Structures are given as structure tokens and as C-alpha cells.
Amino acid sequence: MQERLELLFETFLKVRSVAKVMREFNDRGLELPRRDRHGDLHWTRATTSAVAAILKNPAYAGAFVYGRTRLRKPSDGRSPTKAPKPIEQWRIIVKDRYPAYIAWQSYEKIRGIVSDNRAEYMRNKTRGAPREGELLLQGIAWCGRCGHKMYARYKGGAEYVCNHLRSHQGLPACQYIRAHRVDAAVAQAFLTALAPAEIDALSCARRAQQQTYKAIRSNAEQQLERRRYESALAERQFNRVDPDNRLVAAELERRWEEALKEVRAAEEALARFESPQAIAQITVGNKALNDKVVRLSGRLPAIWTDPSTTDAKRKALLRCLIDKVILDRGEHDVVRVRIVWRGGAVTEIEVKMRVNSAASLTQGAEMRERVLKLARTKMHDDEIAAMLTNEGHRSPNCPDKVLPITVQRIRLHAGLKGLTEQRTRWRHSPDLLSAQELAGVLNIPVNWLYVQIRQGRLLIDRHSSGAHLFSNTSHVIEAVRKLHNHEFDHLDLRITEPHEEGHSHG
Ligand SMILES: [Zn+2]
Numbered sequence: 001m002q003e004r005l006e007l008l009f010e011t012f013l014k015v016r017s018v019a020k021v022m023r024e025f026n027d028r029g030l031e032l033p034r035r036d037r038h039g040d041l042h043w044t045r046a047t048t049s050a051v052a053a054i055l056k057n058p059a060y061a062g063a064f065v066y067g068r069t070r071l072r073k074p075s076d077g078r079s080p081t082k083a084p085k086p087i088e089q090w091r092i093i094v095k096d097r098y099p100a101y102i103a104w105q106s107y108e109k110i111r112g113i114v115s116d117n118r119a120e121y122m123r124n125k126t127r128g129a130p131r132e133g134e135l136l137l138q139g140i141a142w143c144g145r146c147g148h149k150m151y152a153r154y155k156g157g158a159e160y161v162c163n164h165l166r167s168h169q170g171l172p173a174c175q176y177i178r179a180h181r182v183d184a185a186v187a188q189a190f191l192t193a194l195a196p197a198e199i200d201a202l203s204c205a206r207r208a209q210q211q212t213y214k215a216i217r218s219n220a221e222q223q224l225e226r227r228r229y230e231s232a233l234a235e236r237q238f239n240r241v242d243p244d245n246r247l248v249a250a251e252l253e254r255r256w257e258e259a260l261k262e263v264r265a266a267e268e269a270l271a272r273f274e275s276p277q278a279i280a281q282i283t284v285g286n287k288a289l290n291d292k293v294v295r296l297s298g299r300l301p302a303i304w305t306d307p308s309t310t311d312a313k314r315k316a317l318l319r320c321l322i323d324k325v326i327l328d329r330g331e332h333d334v335v336r337v338r339i340v341w342r343g344g345a346v347t348e349i350e351v352k353m354r355v356n357s358a359a360s361l362t363q364g365a366e367m368r369e370r371v372l373k374l375a376r377t378k379m380h381d382d383e384i385a386a387m388l389t390n391e392g393h394r395s396p397n398c399p400d401k402v403l404p405i406t407v408q409r410i411r412l413h414a415g416l417k418g419l420t421e422q423r424t425r426w427r428h429s430p431d432l433l434s435a436q437e438l439a440g441v442l443n444i445p446v447n448w449l450y451v452q453i454r455q456g457r458l459l460i461d462r463h464s465s466g467a468h469l470f471s472n473t474s475h476v477i478e479a480v481r482k483l484h485n486h487e488f489d490h491l492d493l494r495i496t497e498p499h500e501e502g503h504s505h506g
Pocket of ligand 1 (some may be wrong): 143144145146147148162163164165174175
């Protein structure tokens with residue numbers, strides 16, 4: 001134990017940082033001795049707090065010290081906490097009290113380095129108020145895995161990083177989350193929450209909340225009044241009793257005391273309603289903020305996107321309503337985002353992230369299977385892409401659709417050749433329309449056409465290239481429009497049956 005502690009001091013004087021000592025000990029598999037509260041010795045993995053506690057303990061320099069900490073009473077009425085005092089304010093120092101592991105001068109030097117490091121760390125950590133270009137959630141992003149604060153990193157693309165386990169315990173970093181989409185999704189949720197309709201609902205909820213509060217409060221007031229009356233009655237009864245009748249007097253005295261206790265309990269209950277916490281809860285963001293927000297809400301989307309609005313202002317606006325945002329990267333391509341609003345309400349959203357390959361997508365395997373199956377039916381890459389988009393799939397680098405290039409990659413990777421005509425497929429004769437072109441003419445989504453084709457409501461031959469081609473004639477265009485308007489419930493455009501027919505099956 002003594003050797004290990006000596007090594008710890010030596011290492012620190014060499015590397016001059018608690019975190020580096022922690023890492024060096026963990027890398028070499030060296031544990032630290034700790035005594036639990038029963039005084040039993042345990043060997044545990046080095047953490048920054050354990051290393052710092054040993055480095056700062058004057059007993060290892062042989063000194064007995066009294067008064068290293070003082071009690072600090074927080075102003076908000078919570079229980080007091082211990083705060084360290086600077087070394088020159090320690091009340092009693094008896095040097096050479098224990099066998100020393102390090103000289104007192106080394107001890108003072110170590111304390112100096114630790115406090116310099118800390119000052120530097122605080123300077124870096126608190127460097128300025130929100131700056132331009134900084135990420136929206138900087139300072140309010142928390143790790144959904146370990147519960148620590150995440151920091152924003154700008155090196156090689158902005159991201160939120162949870163580094164706590166790595167920097168304090170030498171374990172692998174918890175999670176890295178690319179910032180761009182998460183920021184956009186939270187901003188969206190924020191603007192949605194502030195839409196005028198939502199604000200109305202919020203004001204209604206607040207009014208209801210206030211009414212409930214008033215009702216409960218007046219109940220508590222009545223309760224107190226009743227208790228005071230009962231207590232006064234008990235007092236009068238006690239005063240009127242013949243003091244010689246001791247049994248009765250004792251009983252009445254007991255009742256009076258009971259009544260007084262009840263009064264005190266009722267007073268306390270009422271006082272809780274008037275505590276700053278209770279009032280804060282009912283009025284949080286309510287008066288000034290709510291009024292401002294109502295006035296702003298209609299203009300907010302415009303203000304938010306205005307180029308003259310600074311990032312710092314956006315962050316400040318966001319913090320008016322959002323306490324913190326908890327991020328948790330799932331197994332694959334989805335980040336779960338929990339927005340904790342002021343007042344405690346929670347919104348949960350899922351953000352789809354860019355990933356490196358289709359295999360990293362949640363539905364990657366399923367999509368690959370679909371691509372290969374459709375490619376074997378000689379369908380075009382862009383048709384497959386449109387169809388899969390419609391089925392809810394997406395490309396790794398695209399949040400809401402499947403790109404033909406993704407289809408092509410999957411296909412080629414599986415060794416499936418594309419159609420030879422693929423490069424020239426749009427050079428079809430002008431009396432034919434591709435699905436894309438027909439959709440353009442009718443001003444309808446092309447996906448709708450593919451859905452009709454897949455579900456057999458629209459029957460059409462395939463061109464030798466594999467593409468679906470429509471005759472560029474007014475009656476074909478008109479017929480498809482009618483299908484779209486639900487005037488037909490299916491349409492057969494196959495060349496083997498040259499006339500389109502609308503069947504009604506009721
Ligand atoms: Zn974490």
C-alpha cells in the first residue's frame with residue numbers, strides 16, 4: 001500500500017495531472033487502496049476523484065490537520081455542503097504527526113499544481129458566454145447513458161461528446177452524437193411548442209393549474225381557521241374547569257395541547273403553499289415570460305431563421321423554455337432525444353442520423369433484401385429507390401428517402417448487374433412518358449404511381465428497358481387522373497388490351 005501511494009505521488013509530480021495519473025494507473029492495471037467507512041481496506045480501479053483525494057490528503061505528508069473544510073449553507077434552504085478551505089486558512093496543522101510518504105514541500109507543490117490545473121480547467125470550461133457558431137445544445141445536452149453533461153466538440157464536424165467515463169475513470173467514451181440533425185430537431189420541437197395554438201393550450205393548462213392551486217390553498221386556509229377555533233374552544237373549557245377536579249383538568253389540558261398541535265400542523269401546511277418553491281412552481285415562466293412568449297410566438301419562426309439572429313440569441317431563446325436535452329444514441333441510426341421543458345414536461349423525439357453504410361441502418365438488412373429482390377425482377381434503380389422510399393426506408397446519408405445510388409451500391413455489392421439500357425433509358429420516344437414525366441404532367445407524386453402499380457390498381461406493360469412507360473396521349477393522362485381522383489378504382493393500360501377501362505367494384 002505504501003509503495004503504491006509513493007508511486008502515485010511520484011507519477012503525479014512527473015505527469016502533473018490527475019487525469020494522466022488515473023490513465024497511467026489504469027493502463028498498467030494498478031489499483032488504489034481505499035478504506036471504506038468501516039475502515040476495511042479495498043483495492044479499486046483508479047478514478048480521478050480517488051487520485052485527487054489521496055493527493056490532497058495532508059496525512060500522507062505526515063501532518064494532522066483540523067478544519068480543512070467549512071460548511072457552506074446554500075441560500076435556497078437545502079442542507080449545507082462541505083467546501084474546502086484554502087491551505088492558509090486551515091485551523092490546526094500538526095506536522096510530522098504520521099510517518100510521511102512525501103515531504104511537506106512536495107505536498108504543498110502538489111496542491112499548487114492541482115489548483116492551477118483546476119483554474120485552467122474552469123477557464124476553459126466556462127470560456128465566455130454562448131459564442132457565435134457554437135452548438136445549440138451546448139451546456140444543456142446530457143448523456144442518456146451515464147447521466148453526465150455532454151460537451152460540444154468542433155474538431156472534424158460538430159458533435160456532442162460524453163467524455164465523463166473516459167476522463168474520470170479511464171473507460172471508453174460513452175457516446176458521440178453528430179450535432180446537426182439533433183439541433184435541427186430540437187429547434188423544430190421548440191418552434192412547434194411555441195406555435196400560437198400551443199401557447200393557447202398552455203395558457204389554458206396554466207389557468208386550470210392556478211385554479212386547482214387556489215382551491216387547495218383556500219382549503220388549507222379554512223382548515224387552519226377551523227383548527228384555531230377548536231383550539232380556542234379547548235382553551236376556554238380548560239380555563240373554566242374546577243382546578244380541584246384534577247382528572248378532568250388533565251384531560252382538558254391534553255385536548256387543548258392536541259388542538260394546538262393541529263393548529264401548528266395546519267399553519268405549516270399553509271406555509272408550504274407560500275414557500276418560494278411552491279410559488280415558483282405555479283408561476284414559472286408564467287407572468288413576464290408567458291406574456292413575452294405569447295407576443296413573440298407568431299413571429300418566432302421568422303425570427304429564428306433570420307440571418308441577423310445570432311446563434312447566441314437562438315440559444316438564449318431555447319433556454320427560456322428548455323431545461324435540458326438528454327441524448328441517447330441507439331444501436332443503429334436513431335438518436336433518442338428527450339427534451340425536458342421548464343416545469344418538468346418532457347417531449348421525446350427520435351432523430352434519424354447519417355450512418356456510414358446501409359448495414360448500420362435499423363432496417364438495413366430488410367432494405368437490402370428488398371433491393372435484391374426487386375433488382376432481380378429487372379426493375380430500375382430509381383424505381384426501386386422510389387418504391388423503397390415509399391415503404392419507409394432511407395439511405396444512410398439521407399433522413400427521408402432512398403437514393404438510387406444506394407440501390408446501385410447494394411445491387412453491385414451483391415454482384416447483380418444493372419440493366420444495360422440503364423444509361424440510355426430516358427431516351428425513349430416522345431410519344432411515351434416515363435412515370436416521372438407522367439407524374440410531372442399530372443402534378444402528383446411519382447410514388448403514388450408506383451404504389452398503384454405495385455398494388456395492382458394500375459396495370460401497365462414494362463418497356464424492354466424495365467421502365468414503366470405510358471402512352472403520351474390525352475386519354476391515358478386523363479384516365480390516370482381519374483384513377484387519382486378515385487373516379488376509377490383500377491386502370492388497365494396494358495398494350496395487349498389497348499383500351500383503358502375503369503371498373504367499379506363498388
Ligand atoms: Zn455518458
